Amino acid sequence: MSREKSQPLLRWLVRGILAGLLLIVLLFAASNIFLATPPGRKFLQSNLERRSGIRWQVSGASWSPWNGVTVKNLAGHLKLPPDARAQPLPPLLALKEARLKPYWKDLLRGKKLFREANLVGPELNVPVELLFVVQPTTPAPPVQPAPVEQPKPPKQTGKPKPTKPRPKPSPTQKPKPVPPPKPPVREPDEKRFWLRVRDAKVRFYSLKIGQSLEVKGLNLDLPLAGPATNGSIAWKEVALAGQSVAGAHTLPIEWKSPFWKLANQDMALTLPSYVDPGGKGLPFTVRVGGAFAPRGGKKDFRFNASLPSQAIPDYLLHQNSQFHLRCPEVAATLSASGRLTNPDSWIADCNLGAREVEVYSELRGQHLVFDTAHARMGLRRMTLIAPDLSLRSERLSLMGNGQFHLGGYVLAVMRIVADSELADRLTRVAIGSFVSGGWTRRWFQPLETPDRLYRDLHFEGFAPNVAVNTGRKGEFIPLPTIVQHLQNFTAREVAEELPARAPEEIETP
Numbered sequence: 483m484s485r486e487k488s489q490p491l492l493r494w495l496v497r498g499i500l501a502g503l504l505l506i507v508l509l510f511a512a513s514n515i516f517l518a519t520p521p522g523r524k525f526l527q528s529n530l531e532r533r534s535g536i537r538w539q540v541s542g543a544s545w546s547p548w549n550g551v552t553v554k555n556l557a558g559h560l561k562l563p564p565d566a567r568a569q570p571l572p573p574l575l576a577l578k579e580a581r582l583k584p585y586w587k588d589l590l591r592g593k594k595l596f597r598e599a600n601l602v603g604p605e606l607n608v609p610v611e612l613l614f615v616v617q618p619t620t621p622a623p624p625v626q627p628a629p630v631e632q633p634k635p636p637k638q639t640g641k642p643k644p645t646k647p648r649p650k651p652s653p654t655q656k657p658k659p660v661p662p663p664k665p666p667v668r669e670p671d672e673k674r675f676w677l678r679v680r681d682a683k684v685r686f687y688s689l690k691i692g693q694s695l696e697v698k699g700l701n702l703d704l705p706l707a708g709p710a711t712n713g714s715i716a717w718k719e720v721a722l723a724g725q726s727v728a729g730a731h732t733l734p735i736e737w738k739s740p741f742w743k744l745a746n747q748d749m750a751l752t753l754p755s756y757v758d759p760g761g762k763g764l765p766f767t768v769r770v771g772g773a774f775a776p777r778g779g780k781k782d783f784r785f786n787a788s789l790p791s792q793a794i795p796d797y798l799l800h801q802n803s804q805f806h807l808r809c810p811e812v813a814a815t816l817s818a819s820g821r822l823t824n825p826d827s828w829i830a831d832c833n834l835g836a837r838e839v840e841v842y843s844e845l846r847g848q849h850l851v852f853d854t855a856h857a858r859m860g861l862r863r864m865t866l867i868a869p870d871l872s873l874r875s876e877r878l879s880l881m882g883n884g885q886f887h888l889g890g891y892v893l894a895v896m897r898i899v900a901d902s903e904l905a906d907r908l909t910r911v912a913i914g915s916f917v918s919g920g921w922t923r924r925w926f927q928p929l930e931t932p933d934r935l936y937r938d939l940h941f942e943g944f945a946p947n948v949a950v951n952t953g954r955k956g957e958f959i960p961l962p963t964i965v966q967h968l969q970n971f972t973a974r975e976v977a978e979e980l981p982a983r984a985p986e987e988i989e990t991p
Contacts, residue, residue, distance in 0.1 A: 510546075517543040526553070536574060537561055550583035550598075560612060571612075571689075577604035585673060599706075601679045608686045611889055672739065674708035677776075690890050691946050693723045699730075705737040706776055712736055725754035725763075740779070746771035746786075755798050764797045774822070783822050789814035789834075805843045809855075812836035818861070825888065830861035839873065846976070851875060864888045877901050884941065892948045894941040900926070905935040912952065915971035917964050922954035 516522040523540045530538040541555035557573040579602040588595040679702035687694035699718025705711055713735040720728040728751050736743040746769055753764040772785035794809040818830035836855040842848065858870040866886040873880045877900065884894020900908060909925040912918040918925055926935035942958070943949045949958035 514544045517545070530558075534558070535561070547586065550581055552582075553580045554578065556580055560609075571609060572607045573605075574608070575604065575606055578602050588673075595673055596675050597673070598676045598678065601677075601682070604679060604682045606682070606684045608684075610686060610688050611690065672707045672709070674711075675706040677702060677704045677706050688890075688945075690944065696721045704735060704742060704776070707739065708737075710736075710738045713742070722754065727751055727754065740775050740777055741773045742776060743773045744771050753797070764794060766792060766794075778823075779821070781819050781821060781827070784819045785817070787816040799841070804846070805841060805848075807839070807841055809836050809839045811838070812855075825864050828861055828864070832859045833857070850878060852878075868894070871896075878904050890944045892941055892943060892945055896939045896941070898926075898937045898939065899929065899934055900936075902933055902935065908937075911968075911971065915967040917952045917959070917967050919953040919955075919957055919959065925954065 517526070523542065526540050526543055527538045530536075530540075536558040537560075539555075539557045539559075540553060543551065543553045545551045556575070556577050558575040560571065560574050579600075581598075581600040581602075583597045583599075585593075585595045585597055679700065682697075682700035682702070684697040684700060685694050686696075697717050697720050701716045702713075704713040704715070714732055715735055716730075716732040717728075718730050719726055728749070731749065733744060733747075736745065749768050749770055751766055751768055753766065755763050766789065768787055768789055770785075770787045772783065774784075775782040789812065791811055791813040794807065794812055797807045799805040799807050812835070814832065814834040816830065816832045818828065820828035834855075834857040837853065839852040839855045841850050841852075852873045852875045855873050856870060857868065857872075859866060859868045861867070864887060866888070868886070869883050871880075871882045871884075879899040880896060881899070882894060882896035884892065886892050886894070898908070905926045909922075912925050913921055926937045928934075929936045940951045940958075941948050941961070943960075946962060948961045950961055950964060951958050952964060953959060
């Protein structure tokens with residue numbers, strides 16, 4: 483009898499389990515179908531926009547208990563002010579696939595803990611002039627409540643009550659033992675959370691100058707939470723203005739919550755020869771180190787770099803005139819800190835020094851040695867301040883200072899001090915290249931020092947159309963125009979100085 487009664491109950495239990503499994507499968511399929519539809523994509527885009535303040539585009543998404551949440555073809559665009567939309571910009575962030583794997587048990591308990599974040603093929607494009615767009619808004623300071631006057635205690639009208647003296651401890655009385663302090667409560671260890679990025683490209687570019695700094699083939703294996711461990715940052719190439727600056731390299735990263743730490747280590751770099759694309763460039767060694775807090779903070783990054791004392795063997799400055807640069811000793815230091823997402827908080831200081839800087843041209847038979855070279859610069863509130871930029875020698879000295887805003891505005895001055903012979907030669911160059919705007923008897927002014935003349939050049943405007951007062955009466959001429967005039971003048975002079983070729987040396991078609 484009992485067996486007959488248990489059979490229907492067992493059948494209902496099996497049916498309930500099957501119905502529950504079917505419901506879970508239907509909900510799983512329906513949620514994935516929803517995420518692939520336009521309403522689902524709009525739901526994801528609005529959530530991402532609300533959290534980041536950036537306009538997003540998503541082509542689709544899916545989720546599963548074994549792969550987590552996967553979003554494909556994600557693109558984020560900066561929200562630009564109306565007056566800045568004349569030039570279309572590439573997406574700030576674009577990636578082929580993003581996959582986020584949570585700890586499901588903790589997620590069901592309401593804790594947002596993640597196991598791994600995988601980004602495949604991301605491209606980050608950061609315009610230097612629009613860095614202020616991504617700055618966080620500074621909240622208004624809280625209003626302090628007005629102080630409340632405390633009521634004064636009532637005055638005593640009668641005689642003050644006598645206080646009883648404290649009893650003195652007897653010499654035989656032992657002090658009470660002080661209990662030992664309680665051991666600190668140890669918080670449970672954080673669960674491991676990895677950030678893995680494959681084949682990324684990071685590009686910092688200028689809208690006005692048209693040049694960029696690119697990091698290609700970037701791979702990251704970095705922990706974001708959990709106990710201390712090691713990670714790595716690797717890339718295939720770093721390019722500046724389209725030419726390679728650094729080849730493939732891997733940086734070991736130490737994780738100790740909440741910081742990534744990079745121990746000081748040497749890195750080989752190359753300054754490309756932009757006037758000779760086929761040239762070997764200028765190789766040098768830099769020592770770098772620093773730390774970064776990926777989960778944010780008041781000052782979440784710190785970076786330091788130094789150029790140990792080394793020589794510059796030979797570097798081509800100008801192709802037509804074959805002007806070269808060499809120096810037996812140069813050294814530099816750089817330190818920076820701040821909050822990465824708030825450029826207004828960035829603080830940096832840089833010092834560079836060199837001696838016996840030689841500029842020469844064997845083709846033209848010209849040779850000049852600067853005894854010392856020095857540059858001192860600092861970055862404050864998105865403005866690069868250079869109080870000292872100088873090249874000094876007995877015959878020619880260049881001394882300047884200025885301010886360069888990251889938005890592109892330049893305000894600087896440079897004084898040229900030369901002896902009489904060099905001043906006459908530079909005057910002929912200024913007139914012959916039409917940099918002075920026409921003929922003038924005196925382009926330099928006499929200095930109190932005997933046999934020395936000077937010229938002050940003022941730089942003002944937005945890059946690259948900075949204007950300089952090179953005119954004979956102090957007129958301002960755009961810097962690109964000055965550079966073009968000087969290049970044409972140098973090419974004409976080189977062509978005139980080249981020896982005439984014999985008829986047999988001239989190639990005939």
